[in-house]
Amino acid sequence: MNIAEFARSIGVSPTTVSHAINGRGRISPATRHMVLERMKELGFTPNLNAQRLSDGRTYMVALDFAYTRDYLSDIFLVELTRRVQDFLDSRRYGLLLSGPGEVLHRWVKTRAVDGVLQVIDGPPDVTLPQDIARTGTACVVIGHYPIEGIPRVGSLVIDLRTGAQQVARMLVERGHRRIGFIDQGAADPVLWGFREELERLGIALPESHILGIGATPEDGEWALHILLERPDPPTAVFARTDAIAAGALRAAQERGVPVPQALSIVGHDDVPLAQWTAPPLTTVRVDCIEIAHRAADTLFQLLKQPDGPAATVTVHTRLIERRTVATIA
Numbered sequence: 001m002n003i004a005e006f007a008r009s010i011g012v013s014p015t016t017v018s019h020a021i022n023g024r025g026r027i028s029p030a031t032r033h034m035v036l037e038r039m040k041e042l043g044f045t046p047n048l049n050a051q052r053l054s055d056g057r058t059y060m061v062a063l064d065f066a067y068t069r070d071y072l073s074d075i076f077l078v079e080l081t082r083r084v085q086d087f088l089d090s091r092r093y094g095l096l097l098s099g100p101g102e103v104l105h106r107w108v109k110t111r112a113v114d115g116v117l118q119v120i121d122g123p124p125d126v127t128l129p130q131d132i133a134r135t136g137t138a139c140v141v142i143g144h145y146p147i148e149g150i151p152r153v154g155s156l157v158i159d160l161r162t163g164a165q166q167v168a169r170m171l172v173e174r175g176h177r178r179i180g181f182i183d184q185g186a187a188d189p190v191l192w193g194f195r196e197e198l199e200r201l202g203i204a205l206p207e208s209h210i211l212g213i214g215a216t217p218e219d220g221e222w223a224l225h226i227l228l229e230r231p232d233p234p235t236a237v238f239a240r241t242d243a244i245a246a247g248a249l250r251a252a253q254e255r256g257v258p259v260p261q262a263l264s265i266v267g268h269d270d271v272p273l274a275q276w277t278a279p280p281l282t283t284v285r286v287d288c289i290e291i292a293h294r295a296a297d298t299l300f301q302l303l304k305q306p307d308g309p310a311a312t313v314t315v316h317t318r319l320i321e322r323r324t325v326a327t328i329a
Contacts, residue, residue, distance in 0.1 A: 016031065021036075063097055064097075066119065075242070076288070079272070087292050087297075093114075114303055117140050118132075136152070139302075140154040140302070142155075144160055146312045158314075163319055168193075172203055176264065177235070179205060180227045184241065186212065215244065222251075235263065238266045239267050241268055242281060245265055245283065245324075265325075269283065282323070283320055298311050
C-alpha cells in the first residue's frame with residue numbers, strides 16, 4: 001500500500017497524510033491523531049525514501065557532544081540523549097550521535113541530517129554552528145550561554161546559576177558556615193553562582209575547600225576524604241554532579257560520618273540515581289525532558305521557517321530537597 005492508497009482508504013488526501021506524518025502543515029490535532037491511529041490499525045508504513053525524494057528531507061537529526069567522547073558513560077548525557085530520542089520518535093525522526101571529530105562535518109556536508117543539536121560545555125565557539133548553517137542545515141546549541149545573530153542557529157541556555165544560588169541560601173539558612181565544593185576540574189557557572197551567593201550572604205568559600213578532581217563517583221569519594229582531613233572540615237559539601245555526590249556519600253559511610261546528621265551533601269543534575277541513594281540525595285534539578293523538548297522544538301521551528309528569527313530559550317535549574325541536608329546549631 002502506498003501513501004495515495006492509504007489516504008484513499010481513510011478518506012483524506014495524500015497531502016494530509018504527509019502533513020500528519022511529518023508533524024507540519026495546516027491540519028488539526030484531531031486529524032493528525034486520526035491519521036496516525038489508522039496507520040497503526042492498517043499497518044501502513046510510509047516509504048521513507050519516497051518521502052526524502054519528494055520533500056528533500058532525511059528525517060534524521062544529529063545530537064553532537066562537541067566537548068567529550070564519553071557521552072555514553074555520563075549519566076546526565078545518557079538521560080538527555082534518551083529524552084531527545086523520545087521527542088524525535090514522536091516526530092518520526094531518527095537520531096545520530098557524534099562527539100568531537102570529523103563525523104559531524106561529513107554528515108552535514110553530505111546532507112545526511114536535517115538538523116543538529118549540539119551540546120557544548122563552556123563559552124561557545126561559533127565557528128562550527130556557522131559552518132553548519134552555511135550548508136543550509138539548522139542547528140540549535142545547548143549550553144550555558146546564548147548564541148545570537150546567526151541565521152539558522154538557535155540556542156538553548158541552561159541557567160545553572162539559579163539552582164546553585166538556591167543551594168547556597170539553603171545551606172546558610174540551615175546554619176552551615178564551613179562549606180566545601182567538589183568540581184569536575186573546570187570552572188563553570190555552578191561554582192560561580194554558588195560562590196557569589198555565599199559571599200553575598202557573608203560566607204567565604206576558601207580555595208582549600210574547592211576541589212576539582214574529576215567527574216566519577218571515585219573522584220567524589222577521594223575528594224571527600226581530602227576535605228574531611230582539612231583542619232577545619234566542612235559541615236556541608238556541594239558536588240558538581242550527582243555521580244560525584246554518590247561517591248562522597250560512600251566516603252562518608254566508610255569514615256563512619258553519618259549523613260546528614262554530621263555532614264550534609266548536595267548533588268547536581270537530579271539524574272534518576274539521586275532518589276535511590278541512601279539517604280535520597282538533595283540535588284539541583286536540570287530538567288532533561290524540558291531541555292530535550294524545547295531544544296528539539298526550536299530546531300523544528302528552524303526547519304519549518306529557515307529564514308525566520310533564530311530563537312534563544314532558557315531552561316532554569318532548581319533545588320530539589322530530599323534527605324541529605326540537616327540543620328545545625
